[in-house]
Amino acid sequence: MIDAANPLSWVPSANGHPDFPLHNLPLGVFSVAGQTPRGGVAIGEHILDLQVACAAGLFEGEAEAAARAASGDCLNAFFALGAPARRALRAALTGLLAEGSPARMHMEALGDALLPAMADCRLHLPARVGDYTDFYVGIHHANNVGKLFRPDNPLLPNYKHVPIGYHGRASTVCVSGTPVRRPLGQTLPPGQEAPSFGPSKRLDYELELGIWIGEGNAMGESIAIGEAGEHVAGYCLLNDWSARDLQAWEYQPLGPFLAKNFATTVSPWVVMPEALAPFRIAQPPRPAGDPQPLPYLLDAQDQAAGAFDIELEVLLQSAAMREQGLAPQRLALSNTRHMYWTVAQMVAHHSVGGCMLQPGDLFGSGTLSGPEPEQFGSLLESSFGGKQALTLSSGETRTFLEDGDEVILRARCRREGQPSIGFGECRGVLLPARSA
Amino acid sequence: MIDAANPLSWVPSANGHPDFPLHNLPLGVFSVAGQTPRGGVAIGEHILDLQVACAAGLFEGEAEAAARAASGDCLNAFFALGAPARRALRAALTGLLAEGSPARMHMEALGDALLPAMADCRLHLPARVGDYTDFYVGIHHANNVGKLFRPDNPLLPNYKHVPIGYHGRASTVCVSGTPVRRPLGQTLPPGQEAPSFGPSKRLDYELELGIWIGEGNAMGESIAIGEAGEHVAGYCLLNDWSARDLQAWEYQPLGPFLAKNFATTVSPWVVMPEALAPFRIAQPPRPAGDPQPLPYLLDAQDQAAGAFDIELEVLLQSAAMREQGLAPQRLALSNTRHMYWTVAQMVAHHSVGGCMLQPGDLFGSGTLSGPEPEQFGSLLESSFGGKQALTLSSGETRTFLEDGDEVILRARCRREGQPSIGFGECRGVLLPARSA
Known part of the structure; x- marks a missing residue:
């Protein structure tokens, strides 16, 4: 049963994580060795790779458009979409990563490709700063x-x-x-x-x-x-x-x-x-x-x-x-x-x-x-x-x-x-x- | 005969032009109706279109690389090449537009496509300003x-x-x-x-x-x-x-x-x-x-x-x-x-x-x-x-x-x-x- 005030994730390290529990879901730009920088979401000790998530068809509708905009080497295009697109992506991410997510088995099968360990990632400046x-x-x-x-x-x-x-x-x-x-x-x-x-x-x-x-x-x-x-x-x-x-x-x-x-x-x-x-x-x-x-x-x-x-x-x-x-x-x-x-x-x-x-x-x-x-x-x-x-x-x-x-x-x-x-x-x- | 201190151009409006004689040759970004903005050079009452000039094969070597870098919708890539590339482009442009230019007939044949009238052009911000x-x-x-x-x-x-x-x-x-x-x-x-x-x-x-x-x-x-x-x-x-x-x-x-x-x-x-x-x-x-x-x-x-x-x-x-x-x-x-x-x-x-x-x-x-x-x-x-x-x-x-x-x-x-x-x-x- 989901506790609305304290929802759990099927990513074990997220539950009780001091920074990145399911409620947080901050966006950033990261890279793992040998790959280009791309957008990701912090969840516990892992980062959800938005390029892999998009390719796996995990999103649809407005959330998919937002996830694609956030999957490049900076978040400017995603920021430009505005607050409704962000909320759509957030809702989709919350559903995907929650304990009862119907997509859980699909996502678990993608393993490290979808959810690399944050410790193996390099984090980049999340956006090109205009001013x-x-x-x-x-x-x-x-x-x-x-x-x-x-x-x-x-x-x-x-x-x-x-x-x-x-x-x-x-x-x-x-x-x-x-x-x-x-x-x-x-x-x-x-x-x-x-x-x-x-x-x-x-x-x-x-x-x-x-x-x-x-x-x-x-x-x-x-x-x-x-x-x-x-x-x-x-x-x-x-x-x-x-x-x-x-x-x-x-x-x-x-x-x-x-x-x-x-x-x-x-x-x-x-x-x-x-x-x-x-x-x-x-x-x-x-x-x-x-x-x-x-x-x-x-x-x-x-x-x-x-x-x-x-x-x-x-x-x-x-x-x-x-x-x-x-x-x-x-x-x-x-x-x-x-x-x-x-x-x-x-x-x-x-x-x-x-x-x-x-x-x-x-x-x-x-x-x-x-x-x-x-x-x-x-x-x-x-x-x-x-x-x-x-x-x-x-x-x-x-x-x-x-x-x-x-x-x-x-x-x-x-x-x-x-x-x-x-x-x-x-x-x-x-x-x-x-x-x- | 070319007067080194006061060289003439085969573009008639350049000679005696108060702003843009052959000696000046400033770069900018312009567009004519229906076309994308691109780099150009002011000469008299005209603008030399660097995209058309590159396509016509008017440049070679370092000058060609510089002209290509300057032919996009902003001059940042050209600026990044530094002073030697700029001087190479300037020397090539001076030669192309001078009275005795061997390329004159080729260029004249390109007509308005190469040298649209400045009055028909819209001028844009020449570079994306970082800071x-x-x-x-x-x-x-x-x-x-x-x-x-x-x-x-x-x-x-x-x-x-x-x-x-x-x-x-x-x-x-x-x-x-x-x-x-x-x-x-x-x-x-x-x-x-x-x-x-x-x-x-x-x-x-x-x-x-x-x-x-x-x-x-x-x-x-x-x-x-x-x-x-x-x-x-x-x-x-x-x-x-x-x-x-x-x-x-x-x-x-x-x-x-x-x-x-x-x-x-x-x-x-x-x-x-x-x-x-x-x-x-x-x-x-x-x-x-x-x-x-x-x-x-x-x-x-x-x-x-x-x-x-x-x-x-x-x-x-x-x-x-x-x-x-x-x-x-x-x-x-x-x-x-x-x-x-x-x-x-x-x-x-x-x-x-x-x-x-x-x-x-x-x-x-x-x-x-x-x-x-x-x-x-x-x-x-x-x-x-x-x-x-x-x-x-x-x-x-x-x-x-x-x-x-x-x-x-x-x-x-x-x-x-x-x-x-x-x-x-x-x-x-x-x-x-x-x-x-």
């Missing part, structure tokens, strides 16, 4: 960073009216596991009048939620807030690597540039909005006394849906920790509930002036810190601007990242009576700078 | 804009050390002739505490040089300044439409966003670096007393080459002027010599931290104003922050753009003993805002 936009909706982060510069007045006057964002670099968005090289650049060392050139000395991570855009809008048109949710294809984790010393010197007056454009790492799985739907938390959208959003940012259904309740974790493993066999150490545990603006507000704002969004565009939420130090999503915050070092299990200390450090982001959703789901990991190890 | 970056190298513009905010100290301390730039929006880069819709957005009206929402009331153009990137670099690597020139595929005109009132309210702390991302217009022809080579002007790279660039931005050959000497013009034709048959009116005549940083410095800086550049990436120079009011490349400057209106030939006045205004950018290179060349036009008419 990448980084927002700044983590209000505690904005407060913490603002305090370093303006102790009495940390939030700028526009913060509670405008979902602040800026354009990031699409070409260097890379998938989890890609090593990241410490950037060279200009900095103005304290007390000096002329800048120096060399490797960044204040290299940092930023813990963010990534948002993949589905169906877009034409140039000159916009996406109304009431429809914004239908334009989101899914979610991932995002590490917005940041060189704080480069940033401080370069960012006036046009914003961050080399401080951010050397790398942005995303987790490989695209978690569908439908999988996250049960994990919302009713909270007042904004504290009493805060200004009401302008009408183009206000939608009753969006406000009523509540914030996402997704635990976000940053861990660090230094080279010495790896050598000593020490596990990655948690540096922070935060939550998406600290977003001051909803994803629908971000989509509506981004497009309201006529900016064209396209399938495969990527948004970052901005750093999602909580109010407490153990919830801070960047080292700039955790080290209080580099003034207070963290101690690692190896006995090493950190204000900012050292070469060889691996930064690992994780996300998990838990709720009473629901199977928990996770995002998989977003990892990146820091390589030394090129010689200057 | 678009806008710089800020026009020092007079930086000074003029800075003065509006900080009269005593207009230039920020980093300006003479860092080629300041920021990431723009690639999805809304559009080709000349594309109408542009006035954006809606938030502004903070003077004297108010809460923002309003509606159409921008301070819509502006920015007169910029566009730079198309050719061969790129791998993520984590960089392009040394000595090699930067070889990574530039060509040049165009660029209008960085700007909503000043949106910009003033949104730009702190992360830079311009909705104020710029609704549209960026480029001219359709990619003018090759080789065509611009004669139009350089020896000028001290920077005023005495200015700081020397850091070594990664300093190259003796780059400094010795001198600034580009390209006249840049902005014209405006209002709806009333069109109705009255009044010609577009010049609002400014500036020059690329007002760039504080060279293009090689922009390329070297952009990539020095490991940011990957790719073929078809686009740079804007930033507004290139001269020191005098009649050289100002934006209305923000020409109207002194909206305080002093310009009078048009129709009797109308302007501080910022009105609906129906068409903004036209032109560029021309002149030098004694050289045929002058031009860039063609970068035009865009402003449509009224959507209803809010």
Whole structure:
């Protein structure tokens, strides 16, 4: 008998899997040795190969069209089909992989060809990123960073009216596991009048939620807030690597540039909005006394849906920790509930002036810190601007990242009576700078 | 007999053509009614169709490979081949179209199929823009804009050390002739505490040089300044439409966003670096007393080459002027010599931290104003922050753009003993805002 709230799969490793039970079913792009990259679905310790599944005739109708669009070497064509096609594919996948699936014997007979072990697969960037936009909706982060510069007045006057964002670099968005090289650049060392050139000395991570855009809008048109949710294809984790010393010197007056454009790492799985739907938390959208959003940012259904309740974790493993066999150490545990603006507000704002969004565009939420130090999503915050070092299990200390450090982001959703789901990991190890 | 300094073409309209004589030969993407877009070369009043030219066997060796790469619906594959392939194609085209060309009879026999009239063609965006970056190298513009905010100290301390730039929006880069819709957005009206929402009331153009990137670099690597020139595929005109009132309210702390991302217009022809080579002007790279660039931005050959000497013009034709048959009116005549940083410095800086550049990436120079009011490349400057209106030939006045205004950018290179060349036009008419 199927428990509707906790359905089981005939893929044994899916049942009780912390990240990829039957309820999750995130999409990604993977390859096994000797084969071309193709779309797949995470289920337990396996990936369902959408090319093999299509060839085996497992789908029909709208779900088949969606599965075919998702079976290529990137998910852009699938994202372009929009939310109804995604829901059709999700429903079909849920049926195929559920315990009582009529297709079970057929699928089991296909064996590893249909369901290779994830451990044998390489995961790729799930979509070609057209444009990448980084927002700044983590209000505690904005407060913490603002305090370093303006102790009495940390939030700028526009913060509670405008979902602040800026354009990031699409070409260097890379998938989890890609090593990241410490950037060279200009900095103005304290007390000096002329800048120096060399490797960044204040290299940092930023813990963010990534948002993949589905169906877009034409140039000159916009996406109304009431429809914004239908334009989101899914979610991932995002590490917005940041060189704080480069940033401080370069960012006036046009914003961050080399401080951010050397790398942005995303987790490989695209978690569908439908999988996250049960994990919302009713909270007042904004504290009493805060200004009401302008009408183009206000939608009753969006406000009523509540914030996402997704635990976000940053861990660090230094080279010495790896050598000593020490596990990655948690540096922070935060939550998406600290977003001051909803994803629908971000989509509506981004497009309201006529900016064209396209399938495969990527948004970052901005750093999602909580109010407490153990919830801070960047080292700039955790080290209080580099003034207070963290101690690692190896006995090493950190204000900012050292070469060889691996930064690992994780996300998990838990709720009473629901199977928990996770995002998989977003990892990146820091390589030394090129010689200057 | 061929005059080496002023070679003639057997295409009559090329000889003495103000924009497209034999010396220029810019590449673009065009279509004639009923045919797919393809690469072509501007020559006088005609376009040489590279698909037809390839099919007719007009090229051989490296030039043929380059022509084939440039004959598709975008020039990215051609840009990726790099500078030697471009020079081979240019040499072959020069030979084919010169007065004494052995291929002349063969080419003339192909008639309109090989050389359709430009007036019968539609011009397209020449490349798919991967990432678009806008710089800020026009020092007079930086000074003029800075003065509006900080009269005593207009230039920020980093300006003479860092080629300041920021990431723009690639999805809304559009080709000349594309109408542009006035954006809606938030502004903070003077004297108010809460923002309003509606159409921008301070819509502006920015007169910029566009730079198309050719061969790129791998993520984590960089392009040394000595090699930067070889990574530039060509040049165009660029209008960085700007909503000043949106910009003033949104730009702190992360830079311009909705104020710029609704549209960026480029001219359709990619003018090759080789065509611009004669139009350089020896000028001290920077005023005495200015700081020397850091070594990664300093190259003796780059400094010795001198600034580009390209006249840049902005014209405006209002709806009333069109109705009255009044010609577009010049609002400014500036020059690329007002760039504080060279293009090689922009390329070297952009990539020095490991940011990957790719073929078809686009740079804007930033507004290139001269020191005098009649050289100002934006209305923000020409109207002194909206305080002093310009009078048009129709009797109308302007501080910022009105609906129906068409903004036209032109560029021309002149030098004694050289045929002058031009860039063609970068035009865009402003449509009224959507209803809010």
